[in-house]
Amino acid sequence: MSDRQPPEGRTSPPCTGAALTERLGALCELLRNRGVRVGTGELLAAHRALEALPDPADADLAAMALRATLCSAREHLATFDEVWRQWQYGAETKLGPGPGRDDAPRRAALSIMSAGQRGPVSGAWSEAEVMLERDFAGYDARDRAAALALLRRRAARGPQRRTRRVVASRRGQRIDVRATMRASWRTGGEAFVLRRSGHRLENRPLVLVADVSGSMAPYAAMLLAYMQATVTARRRVEAFAFATRLTRITHELRGRDPEAALRRAAVALHDARGGTRIGEAVSVLNREYGRLIGRGSVVVLLSDGWDRGDPDLLGEELARLRRCAHRLIWLNPLAADPRWEPLTRGMVAASPHLDRVLPGNSLLSLGALVDLLEREDL
Numbered sequence: 001m002s003d004r005q006p007p008e009g010r011t012s013p014p015c016t017g018a019a020l021t022e023r024l025g026a027l028c029e030l031l032r033n034r035g036v037r038v039g040t041g042e043l044l045a046a047h048r049a050l051e052a053l054p055d056p057a058d059a060d061l062a063a064m065a066l067r068a069t070l071c072s073a074r075e076h077l078a079t080f081d082e083v084w085r086q087w088q089y090g091a092e093t094k095l096g097p098g099p100g101r102d103d104a105p106r107r108a109a110l111s112i113m114s115a116g117q118r119g120p121v122s123g124a125w126s127e128a129e130v131m132l133e134r135d136f137a138g139y140d141a142r143d144r145a146a147a148l149a150l151l152r153r154r155a156a157r158g159p160q161r162r163t164r165r166v167v168a169s170r171r172g173q174r175i176d177v178r179a180t181m182r183a184s185w186r187t188g189g190e191a192f193v194l195r196r197s198g199h200r201l202e203n204r205p206l207v208l209v210a211d212v213s214g215s216m217a218p219y220a221a222m223l224l225a226y227m228q229a230t231v232t233a234r235r236r237v238e239a240f241a242f243a244t245r246l247t248r249i250t251h252e253l254r255g256r257d258p259e260a261a262l263r264r265a266a267v268a269l270h271d272a273r274g275g276t277r278i279g280e281a282v283s284v285l286n287r288e289y290g291r292l293i294g295r296g297s298v299v300v301l302l303s304d305g306w307d308r309g310d311p312d313l314l315g316e317e318l319a320r321l322r323r324c325a326h327r328l329i330w331l332n333p334l335a336a337d338p339r340w341e342p343l344t345r346g347m348v349a350a351s352p353h354l355d356r357v358l359p360g361n362s363l364l365s366l367g368a369l370v371d372l373l374e375r376e377d378l
Contacts, residue, residue: 027066032157036079036083037072039371039374040370044364048069136362137361151363174196175194176196180193206230206238207297208230208239209240209301211302212272213273213274219304224241224265226366229258240285242277242281243273243276246280276303276308277308278301278350286320293324302360304333305330305346305350311348318350329354332360334359335357335360
C-alpha cells in the first residue's frame with residue numbers, strides 16, 4: 001500500500017454527473033488498453049450498479065460492482081484488479097485518511113464517488129446516464145463541454161482489419177513454434193512459455209459524411225465535433241460535409257485545438273444550413289474522391305434523409321458507393337423515435353443499399369456506432 005497523502009489544503013470540487021462519467025470513462029479506457037472489451041453498454045451497466053449500492057461511498061462495494069459489470073471473462077478479473085489500483089492511485093486523492101489506518105485506495109475511490117459529500121450520490125449516476133441518452137438537440141453549453149470530453153476519448157476507437165502479415169502477439173491464436181523453441185534455450189530446452197503470433201491489425205479506412213443542411217442544424221454541431229475528434233485521433237480518416245454541395249473538410253478538422261478546427265470547417269462550408277441534395281453529394285464523393293477513399297472503407301453518412309434532389313440519383317450513387325465500400329452505415333437522428341419508419345424519399349431510395357441505420361442523436365447512439373465499428377464481423 002502506498003502512504004501517499006493528499007496535498008495540504010486541497011478541497012474537493014463539486015462532482016457532477018458529467019465528471020463521474022468522465023472518470024468512469026477513464027477506467028474503461030485503461031481496461032481497453034489492457035485488452036478488456038468495454039463498450040457503452042458496460043459503462044451504463046456500471047452506472048446502474050453503482051446507483052444500486054446501499055452506500056455508493058463504500059470503495060469495496062464499488063470495486064465489486066464495477067468488477068462484475070466491466071469483466072465479461074474470468075481472465076479479465078486479474079487485469080481489472082491491477083487497473084483498479086492504477087486508477088485509484090492515478091486519481092487526485094481528495095479526502096483525508098480514514099480513522100486509525102492508511103487507506104489511500106479507499107480515499108481515491110471516495111473522491112470519485114462522493115467528492116467531498118457525506119451522503120450517497122446515486123442521483124449523480126442517474127444524471128450521468130441521462131446525459132448519455134439526452135438528445136443533442138436539447139444540449140446546452142455545459143452539456144456540450146462535458147460531451148466533447150467523452151467524444152475525444154471514443155474517437156480513437158474505430159474499424160480495423162487483419163493484414164496478411166503475421167507478428168508476435170500475446171493474444172494471438174497461433175502458437176509460434178520457432179519463437180517458442182528459441183525462448184526454451186534459456187531454460188535448458190524446456191518450453192515453459194508458449195510464444196504466440198497473429199495477423200497484424202491496421203486501421204480500416206473510415207469515411208464520415210455529414211449533412212449540415214437546415215434540418216440537421218440541431219445535430220450538426222455535435223456530429224462535426226465527433227468527426228473532428230476522429231480525424232485527429234486516427235489515421236486513414238476522411239471527413240466531408242454537404243448541404244447543396246459536397247465539401248472535403250479533413251484538413252480543416254485536423255488539429256489539437258477542437259474549437260479552432262471547427263471554426264476552420266465552418267468557414268469552408270459556404271452552403272451550411274441550406275437545402276439538401278444527398279444524391280448529388282454522393283455522386284461527387286464517388287467521382288472526385290473515389291481514389292482517395294479507396295476500396296474497403298467503412299462509410300458513415302450522417303443525415304435525416306430529407307432530400308430535395310432526385311431520389312433515383314441517390315439510389316444509383318449509393319449502389320455505386322456500396323460496391324466499393326466495406327460497409328455503409330447511415331446515422332439518422334429521426335431513427336431515435338420508436339415510431340420512425342424510413343418513409344421520406346431519401347430514405348426510401350437509400351435503404352436497400354445500407355448495412356445499418358442507427359440514430360446518431362446522442363452520446364449513447366454514437367457509442368453504439370463505435371462499438372459496431374470495432375466488431376470484427378462488421
